Each structure stands twice: as C-alpha cells, then as structure tokens.
Amino acid sequence: MNLFNKAFCRIFQYCFKVAIPILPYYNPTILDSVEDISKVLDEKNITKVFLVTDKSIRKFGITKKLETHLADNGIAVTVFDDVVSNPTVDNVEAARKLYLAKGCQALIGFGGGSAIDCAKAVGARIARPKKSLDKMAGILQVFRRIPLLFAIPTTAGTGTETTVATVITNSKTKHKYMISDFPLIPKYAVLDPEVTKTLPPSITASVGMDVLVHAIEAYIGNSTTKKTVHEALEAVYLVYNNLKKAYDDGNDTEARRNMLRASYLAGCAFTVSYVGYCHAVAHSLGGMYNTHHGLANAVLIPYVLEAYGSKIHFKLKQLGVAAGICNYRMSDEEAARVFIQSIKDMNKSMGISTKIHGLNKADFKQLAQYASKEANPVYPVPVLMDEGELEQFYHNVYIEDRVTVGNMTGISRPTPVKQEEKELVGV
Ligand SMILES: [Fe+2]
The missing domain is CATH 1.20.1090.10 (Dehydroquinate synthase-like - alpha domain)
Known part of the structure; x- marks a missing residue:
C-alpha cells in the first residue's frame, strides 16, 4: 500500500x-438458560413475545423447551419460523407484519446468525415504521430504541448476539448490506449449552x-x-x-x-x-x-x-x-x-x-x-x-480441483456438507 x-x-x-x-457500546446481559427469560419478561410486564427462528431449528425441537416454558408462565408466543439463510427484506417485512398483528412486545432471535439478524432487522423496522431497511443500510441509521431483544445463539460462533450489526439481503436488487447501529445490540444473550x-x-x-x-x-x-x-x-x-x-x-x-x-x-x-x-x-x-x-x-x-x-x-x-x-x-x-x-x-x-x-x-x-x-x-x-x-x-x-483418473479428467469437489448440517446453521 x-x-x-x-x-x-x-x-x-x-x-x-x-x-x-464516548460511543454507547454495551455488553448484553447474560442469561444461563432459556428458562431465565420469563423472569425478565415478568419484571417488564411483557406478556406477548415474538420468536424468530427457522424451520430446521424448530424441526429438531430445539425451541421446544423455551416455548413450553413461556406457555407455562402465561406468556403468549407468536412464532415466525420462516427465516431463510441470509435473511431478506421480504423475510423481515413478513415477520414485522405478524409481530404487529399479534401485538407482540418483545423479540427473541433463536438460531444461528440468520435468525438473530432477522430479529434485529424486525426490531429496526418496528422502531422505524416509515424507513425501509434499504434506507437503514450503513451506520447509525436506526437511531431509535427497538423492542426488547433476546438473542439465543445455537452455534457458539457468530457473535451476533453481541454486535451492533445485522446483515440483510434485498432479493430484488441482490444487494447484501449491513445495518449497523447501537440499538441493535441485544439486551440479553442467552448462553444455554443445551441448544448447541x-x-x-x-x-x-x-x-x-x-x-x-x-x-x-x-x-x-x-x-x-x-x-x-x-x-x-x-x-x-x-x-x-x-x-x-x-x-x-x-x-x-x-x-x-x-x-x-x-x-x-x-x-x-x-x-x-x-x-x-x-x-x-x-x-x-x-x-x-x-x-x-x-x-x-x-x-x-x-x-x-x-x-x-x-x-x-x-x-x-x-x-x-x-x-x-x-x-x-x-x-x-x-x-x-x-x-x-x-x-x-x-x-x-x-x-x-x-x-x-x-x-x-x-x-x-x-x-x-x-x-x-x-x-x-x-x-x-x-x-x-x-x-x-x-x-x-x-x-x-487455492487447490486445483481437476483430477485425472486413468484417462479421464474431471472436477473434484470436497464432500458436501450434509443437508441436515446445512439446515442447522443456515448455510
Ligand atoms: Fe466471523
């Protein structure tokens, strides 16, 4: 250079x-189990929550303990499990409509990076009903408090449960962008080993x-x-x-x-x-x-x-x-x-x-x-x-993928990740 x-x-x-x-960074408060969420909700008089996850996480029964626990404690849960890998604007908008229709008061992002990112983006749109996600691309464009957000990471890797950012894709323009602002840092990170x-x-x-x-x-x-x-x-x-x-x-x-x-x-x-x-x-x-x-x-x-x-x-x-x-x-x-x-x-x-x-x-x-x-x-x-x-x-x-077997030459590919593994991490 x-x-x-x-x-x-x-x-x-x-x-x-x-x-x-002078920047308002903060570390999310750690909860040790998904069962600690209801105490926080009680303290804040929250009775309706919105759970953002994906189909495979639910299919594997990973959210069941949380859903049962919240129901047992009189908390209504609306589940949005349509999060796709690399969540899209349409994905977020569909979730936002459901959140508002059900009168939810808090967000729970449960899964890998995609589910938590989607929950953050839903929060941004709730806070900014007149500003599109595309317009919030970049830094400090949310600038308003989002609903209470819990992040429950299931992969122990992305770190998105602590960050200021969410990555969203506009499927029409194929533009993948980051929205980065302090209100997007989750208030609580639930570090429950059972879900990993x-x-x-x-x-x-x-x-x-x-x-x-x-x-x-x-x-x-x-x-x-x-x-x-x-x-x-x-x-x-x-x-x-x-x-x-x-x-x-x-x-x-x-x-x-x-x-x-x-x-x-x-x-x-x-x-x-x-x-x-x-x-x-x-x-x-x-x-x-x-x-x-x-x-x-x-x-x-x-x-x-x-x-x-x-x-x-x-x-x-x-x-x-x-x-x-x-x-x-x-x-x-x-x-x-x-x-x-x-x-x-x-x-x-x-x-x-x-x-x-x-x-x-x-x-x-x-x-x-x-x-x-x-x-x-x-x-x-x-x-x-x-x-x-x-x-x-x-x-x-880099590694050369062309291989020769006898007199035949072809492309060698690594063993693909099993579908089940892909689903679990949303890759
Ligand atoms: Fe990374």
Missing part, C-alpha cells in the same frame, strides 16, 4: 479509536475456529481497549481448553457452555475493536462461492498471521500464553511460531484442511478488491495491505 493511503487509513482508524469511550448440543462436529469445529479468529483479530489490531484485551484473552483461553472437547463429544455440557462464553466474549471484543483481513477475505469467499464463513476463517488465519510478520510476534506470544502453550521465557519469534503452528494443529485435529476447494483463479483480482474495500480504511489491522497484497491469500488457500 502506498504511503498516502497508509496515512489516510491510520488517521481514519485513530479517529474511531479516540471515539470509542445438536451441532454436528464439523460445524462445531468451523464455528469454534471463527470464535478464535474473532478474538485474535480483535487482539492484534490497533484499536484495543483494556476491556477488549481481557475479553479476547479469555476467549482464546476458553477456545483452547474447550473446542476440541466439544468437537469430540457434542454432549459435553461444560465444553459447550464454555464455547458459548468464548463466542460471547470474542463477539464483545470485535464489536469494539474490529476484525481484520482474515474476515475480509473470508467474506469475499462467502459472497462468491458460499464458502462457510467459519471454515474460510479457520483455513485462512495461519496464512494471514504469517503475512503480518514480526509486527505481531509479541501479541501472538501473549495469546500463546493465554492459550497455555507459550511462556514469557520464549523469544517473541519462537512463541509466535508455536502459536501459529498450534492453530494449524487444531485445524488438522478437527479435519479442517489447509486449502479451500471450489475457487477459481480468474476471480482472485475481483475478490481481493472486495476484501480491500471491506477492510480499508475501517479495520485497524497491524499491517496495512492493498488489493495486490491481499490477492496472495487466495493463492495460499
């Missing part, structure tokens, strides 16, 4: 960092690695605060001590609970301190090839950390100490190497490859442009990179 652009990015990021203390137990191991692994990447990118960036530093370090500790356990035994309640907490903490950290180039590149792959977000991050992160070089060695050492795999007697360089290697090992132990299938080299320039546009100047990354430098990451993870 040239000097002028570097200076522009750093000044932009510095202004945002200086503003952090049905996650299959492959998804547990990829969303768990997404948590790790949130924590790492928030920590190594230049916009950390005392609070986000602690959150990121604790998240890294929790991931290193629980992800493999949750992967090996999905019914390990303690490991599931700790991964939910890690996801929450990492979400709080990156909401304030941002992510970095790993996410920008992963998003571009998701947009172009529908590559699973967590998987893309898991594969990319070792390459991205290596590319940052010595600038982040000390910070990686601190992360390595938090993870319990480094100590302060090690040189910064050695500790950074050990930490990066441990990520590669963790990926390998959970069946995550070092490459991503299905990429087309002809797209790399365009993808690098998308990634650069997303990250620069907003993300306070430790080392700035332009499109040309970012393009290298696509080559790093």
